Amino acid sequence: MRTTDLKSIYLSLLAAFIFTLLPWAGVGLLLRPDFVLLTLIFWILRAPHQCNIGTAWFMGLWVDLATGGIFGQYALAYTATSFVAVIYQRRLVLFNNMQQLVYVLALLIISQLVLLTLKTFAGNESLGWVYFVPSLTGVFLWQAAIILGLNTGKYSRSN
Amino acid sequence: MFNSPQNFEPQLAPAFFARGPSPLARLAFFSALSLVLMATDSRIQYLSAARANLMVLLHPLQMIANTPSQLYHFTSEYFTTHHHLLNDNQKLKQEALIQKFALQRLASLELENTNLRSLLEANQTLTEVSKLAEIMRVGSDPFTKKIIVNRGSNHEVITGAAVVDANGVIGQITRVYPSSSEITLITDKSLTIPIQIERNGLRAIAFGNGRDNTLTLPFLPANVDIKQGDRLITSGIDGVYPAGLAVAIVKAIKINPDSPFARIVCAPAGGVENHRQVLIVNLTQSTTQDKPTKAKKPKSANKVKNNPSSASKPNAHN
Structure with missing residues (x-):
């Protein structure tokens, strides 16, 4: 019944992490979607037994390390986001494509809001609305992945 | 059927569908x-x-x-085309000629400067060691201005060293890892840099603005003698940055009648965001008079021998 194995999950997360590490700069940095979080959401929807809140937290630590900020910021943001994703996972796989997109957008925004809160506590100035652009590009990427044939729903429905 | 997650959760409980701890x-x-x-x-x-x-x-x-x-x-x-390379070569040759000419004068001026300083017993050494580093990654956090370069503690880079490019200061080393280190750019909100106005020698502290790639000079009175286009250079009194490096150029001065302070916005002189190589400058001996406790232990490697009270900061070395 279960077709996904841990290897493919961790390899895809590693690939997403390397995408994050690419030398993004300028406009690219502003537009850059959160690859790691998108991959996490994908796996949480599709294989919640293998990829859960703990995985999200662990990946968050690596992203923290890569961004050079205080340890635990991305970890907390990813934990909160994956919690919401996990709670609604059963329902989400029954959604149609549009509903799922809106939901993914909501998840990405939750993660960004948690980060924004933490960064504001740390004394950073707000960047304005531009800050939320990566959520939109993330949704576009999600849609592109769906068009290219990635499937979030069918496998999960069987459990 | 799936009305709310609360109704749905208990169904996860049976042991053969065990999911570990609850979300x-x-x-x-x-x-x-x-x-x-x-x-x-x-x-x-x-x-x-x-x-x-x-x-x-x-x-x-x-x-x-x-x-x-x-x-x-x-x-x-x-x-790249042959023509392009030839052009580049010619340009570089011209630049090298001009710089060689300046260097000839620099050697004699440095000697003269050391002599004068020793006559005045001014405790400031100008020896610095610089290393070329290549940018590996621009910090991916939009809130902070940081870059990672490919030189670390294995290459004797130390925390606090200044980072410059051909046109001026661009930042400071804030974290050192074995084979890479993190540079906080001068436009980052957490970085401050002591500066001097080149035209009149006025000292101030420049703060990174955190966005828009600018610096600000807060806490200067509204009647301060600053003009648009003034160059800000490092004052060197911090013992971190070598004195006299270009930092920024004053872009705008806004005087708000409600506030006793002027709002001064400056643009960095160095290409803070458009290089692949940077220079890390360690001040190997920074001697300042405000550290009298450390002045008792002169190091044997001290370069300024005719200066009796000179000493080196112990943590300026690795």
Whole structure:
């Protein structure tokens, strides 16, 4: 019944992490979607037994390390986001494509809001609305992945 | 049928569908863990060793991630035209000529300067060691202005060293890992740099603005003698930055009648965001008179011999 194995999950997360590490700069940095979080959401929807809140937290630590900020910021943001994703996972796989997109957008925004809160506590100035652009590009990427044939729903429905 | 998650949750309970701890428990556990990490990292700086070790693991991934752009640069360099190279060569030759001429004068001026300083018993040495470093990655956090370069403690880079490019200061080393180090740019909100106005010698402190790639000079009175276009240079009194490097150029001065302070916005002189190579400058001996306790232990490697009270900061070395 279960077709996904841990290897493919961790390899895809590693690939997403390397995408994050690419030398993004300028406009690219502003537009850059959160690859790691998108991959996490994908796996949480599709294989919640293998990829859960703990995985999200662990990946968050690596992203923290890569961004050079205080340890635990991305970890907390990813934990909160994956919690919401996990709670609604059963329902989400029954959604149609549009509903799922809106939901993914909501998840990405939750993660960004948690980060924004933490960064504001740390004394950073707000960047304005531009800050939320990566959520939109993330949704576009999600849609592109769906068009290219990635499937979030069918496998999960069987459990 | 799926009215709310609350109705749905109990169905997960049967043992043959065991899912481990509930999502709420996991959320609580991992959030607490993150909060503890954040507190430890920001308050106690207990994790810097762990971070350095993890960065070693991250290094190969970084190399992989850098391969495409390096490949691109390599191929575009490979296919540059002959004409282009000739032009470049000619330009560089001219520049080298001008700089050689300036260097000839620099040697004699430096000698003269040391002599004069020793006559005045002014405790400031000007020896600095610089290393070329290549930018590996621009910090991916939009809130902070940081870059990672490919020189670290293995190459004797130390925390606090200044980072410059051909046109001026661009930042300071804030974290050193074994084979890479993190530079906080002068436009970052957390970085301040003591400066002097080149025209009249007025001292001030420039703060990074955090966005728009600018610096500000707060706490200067509204009637301060600053004009648009003034050059800001490092004052050198901090013992971190060598004196006289260009930092920024005054772009705008806004005087608000409600405030006793002028709002002065400056643009960095160095190309803060458009280089691949930077120069890391260590001031190997920074001697200042405001550290009398350390002046008792002169190091044998001290270069300024005719200066009786000169000493070196112990942590200026590795």
